[in-house]
Amino acid sequence: MMQELQLALQRLEQQASTSAPILSLYLNLQPAIEERRTVGARLRNLLEPFQDLETKLDHDGRMALRWATQKVLDMEAEIAKNTGHGVGVFVGGSSEIDEFLTLPRKAWDVAVAAPRPYLRPLAAALDQFHQVATLILDPRRSLIRVTNMGQCLDQSEIESEPIRKSDYGGWKGLDEHRVRQHAEEVHRRHYREVGERLRKMKENVGLDVVFVGGREETVAAFLHELPNGLRSLVAETFIVDVNTETDGTIAKITAELEEAFEIRQELELVKQIIETGQEGGLVTVGVDDTIRAANFDAIELLLVAGTSMIPGWACGNCGWLALSGPVCSACGSEATAVDDIVDSLLIKVRGAGGRTEHIAAASDLDQHQLAARTRFQVSAFQ
Ligand SMILES: [Zn+2]
Numbered sequence: 001m002m003q004e005l006q007l008a009l010q011r012l013e014q015q016a017s018t019s020a021p022i023l024s025l026y027l028n029l030q031p032a033i034e035e036r037r038t039v040g041a042r043l044r045n046l047l048e049p050f051q052d053l054e055t056k057l058d059h060d061g062r063m064a065l066r067w068a069t070q071k072v073l074d075m076e077a078e079i080a081k082n083t084g085h086g087v088g089v090f091v092g093g094s095s096e097i098d099e100f101l102t103l104p105r106k107a108w109d110v111a112v113a114a115p116r117p118y119l120r121p122l123a124a125a126l127d128q129f130h131q132v133a134t135l136i137l138d139p140r141r142s143l144i145r146v147t148n149m150g151q152c153l154d155q156s157e158i159e160s161e162p163i164r165k166s167d168y169g170g171w172k173g174l175d176e177h178r179v180r181q182h183a184e185e186v187h188r189r190h191y192r193e194v195g196e197r198l199r200k201m202k203e204n205v206g207l208d209v210v211f212v213g214g215r216e217e218t219v220a221a222f223l224h225e226l227p228n229g230l231r232s233l234v235a236e237t238f239i240v241d242v243n244t245e246t247d248g249t250i251a252k253i254t255a256e257l258e259e260a261f262e263i264r265q266e267l268e269l270v271k272q273i274i275e276t277g278q279e280g281g282l283v284t285v286g287v288d289d290t291i292r293a294a295n296f297d298a299i300e301l302l303l304v305a306g307t308s309m310i311p312g313w314a315c316g317n318c319g320w321l322a323l324s325g326p327v328c329s330a331c332g333s334e335a336t337a338v339d340d341i342v343d344s345l346l347i348k349v350r351g352a353g354g355r356t357e358h359i360a361a362a363s364d365l366d367q368h369q370l371a372a373r374t375r376f377q378v379s380a381f382q
Helices: 002-013 033-047 050-054 059-073 076-080 120-126 172-205 216-225 247-278 287-295 341-351
Strands: 022-028 086-092 097-103 110-114 132-136 141-148 151-159 209-214 234-239 283-285 299-305 312-314 336-338 355-359 370-374
Touching: 002 097, 002 120, 022 033, 022 059, 033 059, 033 076, 033 110, 050 059, 050 110, 059 086, 086 120, 097 120, 120 341, 120 355, 132 172, 132 247, 141 172, 141 247, 151 172, 172 216, 209 216, 209 247, 216 234, 234 247, 247 283, 247 299, 247 355, 247 370, 283 287, 287 299, 287 341, 287 370, 299 341, 312 341, 336 341, 341 355, 341 370
Parallel strands: 132 209, 209 234, 299 355
Antiparallel strands: 022 086, 022 110, 086 097, 132 141, 141 151, 283 370, 299 370, 312 336
């Protein structure tokens, strides 16, 4: 799902249509079956404001928007099948885009008709997820599963060598002691092998975070054997009974831990940025300063809090973004009004090699809406 959505995001970012608007619509559907019955009314509610927009379009644009609106309304049944997920629909434009995406349940209800697809909810849904390795440890047999958005990318089961009691004959007390020593050595070798397998998976598919489960003493012994480079990726350990775990329970544990990890990480980023700002470091906090930094391609990491839209202007000639228009203050061309400058900002920052992160958790950033870590200082007079 992840890769498919990443590709869709890249594809949609390239789309632009001046003649006919592109209609983008997102709906977030709860898992309950009754949710299906709400879809029709929610679609009509989201699409209704476009009747006012029609008056601003020429004949062809009007016809194209009507066609796109009807097409989305006709998708009601298809959308309703996706309870427990988000849905993203992109229709229309001069190249007649027709994309239907099933998203993780992190999107929100919104519809936009504009020359470009509205991609903020899609980008927000994507950056909540990580490449996760979940380890279920047992001294005899361990399992590593790498997932992204719940989809298994790689899986490895590692069997330990058997403990050979028969090799240790002799006096009984000594025998037990040596067997135990031998067993501990075998376990250590097993943990090292698991660590080695994890390292290979990190190299092959990439890992953002590792969760380690098992009996308490097993987890502790494993972490002791794990090299530092991997140890720093372990965000959480948990206690499980290896013999009763199923694929389903492991997936559920992973999803819960990942959500908690994402919230912690978001709050940590917000804290860092606000503190760096107070110390006069390379950050911007607030809408104006963050847009200015983006205009100078200074943003290394953009943080976006919440889902509120901020209307603004984007210059089609030089790419300058501004809260007021219509004349571009950089090149003097006529800029285009955009429903949400945050959407333009996300594309601009990514285009300049920066990262973007949506802060879904309630935080100190909510009142500022935008913040960024910058590569260099952008003065207010630039
Ligand atoms: Zn311009």
